[in-house]
Amino acid sequence: MSWLRAALGALVAVPILALLLFGMGRDPRAIDSPLPGRPAPGFELARLEGTPTRGPLLDAAGAALPDSFSLRADSGRIVVLNFFASWCLACRAEHGPLGEAAERYRDSGVSFYGIAYQDRPEDALGWIRGMGGQVYPALVDPGSRTAIEYGLWGVPETFFLGRDGRVAYKHVGPVSRALLAQRIDALLEGEVAGGDAATSSPGWQRGAEAPGATPELGVP
Amino acid sequence: MSALRGAGCAALMVIATGAGAPAHAAGVPWQARGADSPADRPQIPDSIVEARTREIAAGLRCVVCLGLSIEDSPAELAREMRAIVKEQVAAGRTRAEIEAYFVARYGEFVLLAPRPEGFNLLVYALPVVALVLGALFVVGFVRRWGGAEPDASPQGTGAEVSRTRGG
Numbered sequence: 001m002s003w004l005r006a007a008l009g010a011l012v013a014v015p016i017l018a019l020l021l022f023g024m025g026r027d028p029r030a031i032d033s034p035l036p037g038r039p040a041p042g043f044e045l046a047r048l049e050g051t052p053t054r055g056p057l058l059d060a061a062g063a064a065l066p067d068s069f070s071l072r073a074d075s076g077r078i079v080v081l082n083f084f085a086s087w088c089l090a091c092r093a094e095h096g097p098l099g100e101a102a103e104r105y106r107d108s109g110v111s112f113y114g115i116a117y118q119d120r121p122e123d124a125l126g127w128i129r130g131m132g133g134q135v136y137p138a139l140v141d142p143g144s145r146t147a148i149e150y151g152l153w154g155v156p157e158t159f160f161l162g163r164d165g166r167v168a169y170k171h172v173g174p175v176s177r178a179l180l181a182q183r184i185d186a187l188l189e190g191e192v193a194g195g196d197a198a199t200s201s202p203g204w205q206r207g208a209e210a211p212g213a214t215p216e217l218g219v220p
Numbered sequence: 221m222s223a224l225r226g227a228g229c230a231a232l233m234v235i236a237t238g239a240g241a242p243a244h245a246a247g248v249p250w251q252a253r254g255a256d257s258p259a260d261r262p263q264i265p266d267s268i269v270e271a272r273t274r275e276i277a278a279g280l281r282c283v284v285c286l287g288l289s290i291e292d293s294p295a296e297l298a299r300e301m302r303a304i305v306k307e308q309v310a311a312g313r314t315r316a317e318i319e320a321y322f323v324a325r326y327g328e329f330v331l332l333a334p335r336p337e338g339f340n341l342l343v344y345a346l347p348v349v350a351l352v353l354g355a356l357f358v359v360g361f362v363r364r365w366g367g368a369e370p371d372a373s374p375q376g377t378g379a380e381v382s383r384t385r386g387g
Contacts, residue, residue: 034327041325118296144300151325152297153283 033151035167040079040159041149044070045139048116050125053133069113069139071161078110078187079161082175083147084138085119086127088155094174095131098158101180102136109163110184112136117147117155162187264310273306276315280305280322281330289332 046068071079082098084091102112113136116124121140128134141147150159153172160169160183168190169183274291280301282293290298290305301322308318322330334340 032327034324038324143303144297145304147297148301148304149325151327153326 033170035151035159035170038167039165040071040081040161040167041146042071043139043141043146043149044068044072045115045141045146048121048124048128048138048140051114051128051138052135053128054135065137069137071165074111074161075165076109076163078105078108078163078184079159080110080112080180080184081150081159081161082112082114083117083150083152083155083157084114084124085117085155086123087119088117090174091156092131094156094158094176095134097175097177097180099133099135100177101184105184108184108188110188114138115141115146117141117152118144160184160187162190264312269306269310272309272315273302276309276318277302277305279315279319279332281326281332283326283330 047065052065080098080101082094084095098112098114102110105112114128114134116138119127124138124140128138144152150157156174158171158175159167160171162168168187171179171183277291278289280290282288282290282295282298282301284295284297285293288298290301304321305318308321313321319331328335334343336344
């Protein structure tokens with residue numbers, strides 16, 4: 001009788017423990033995004049007046065910066081879309097690395113945009129100035145429509161769009177120098193291999209595991 | 221004894237019916253009259269748009285507060301998501317279409333009730349299994365209790381009864 005009880009108890013307890021262990025091994029924030037691999041949602045957003053605050057105020061073609069940006073105009077280019085907010089603490093950590101990457105990849109066909117998320121334009125601009133300025137344009141997203149199109153959970157989140165106009169990676173949490181270099185280099189090289197839609201979700205999973213710090217990804 | 225068993229069964233029934241009720245059983249007028257046909261898309265009365273919006277929004281997760289629906293959440297993003305639901309309802313889109321819109325952007329996690337398919341079936345099946353196992357356990361326990369009671373001291377109870385009668 002007692003062995004039967006023990007067996008019954010084990011029968012109940014073991015699956016529950018297994019389920020709990022399985023749950024504890026997962027990052028609750030790493031919710032799979034359906035976006036990687038899919039065409040990037042288009043947008044046409046007004047430029048936050050006064051941004052970029054420094055650097056050449058010219059677009060890729062050498063013309064003066066327009067008042068609004070449409071994703072269509074960037075077709076064939078790699079696009080890094082960073083959702084940020086002046087009220088977001090983690091955004092402070094990634095602001096420097098994003099600016100450095102924008103400067104470094106300026107001539108490699110990579111566009112950078114910051115999209116202010118649930119922020120007043122004056123607050124966003126004040127924050128950018130306080131952070132030492134920004135070399136890439138910030139865009140205003142009224143009603144968070146673009147944020148919802150990109151399935152945004154919060155800020156910061158960064159999307160890497162390939163030359164084929166598809167979302168290649170999504171990163172939740174602040175991006176590091178190493179992560180930016182790894183993602184952008186992969187996209188720059190991926191074109192040689194022909195298309196990067198397939199590289200999407202595992203890369204995102206890996207990136208989401210350690211938001212902020214990914215020291216294992218070597219800087220080239 | 222039988223009264224006790226009856227009460228236990230009744231309690232279990234209440235739990236069972238409560239747990240078994242579908243999450244969105246409330247009135248779904250447009251599904252019944254098939255709003256999918258484009259003919260009746262343009263003119264939907266405001267009150268119906270409101271009601272449908274509330275119902276659909278109640279099944280969508282507020283992504284910034286996780287545990288709440290966008291209907292219940294006061295968060296700004298939830299309000300904006302609710303506005304999108306309302307627009308789409310007004311445009312005559314069905315609940316399935318609106319849910320698909322959000323699932324395409326946020327993944328299935330945005331649905332508060334997971335779709336009953338694949339691994340998700342566990343969520344629906346386990347409570348029923350647990351309930352049945354629990355009911356069997358309780359019934360077995362009560363039966364053993366009930367069976368043991370009269371056997372343990374038949375004399376004692378009899379004596380007590382006669383004594384009270386005598387006194």
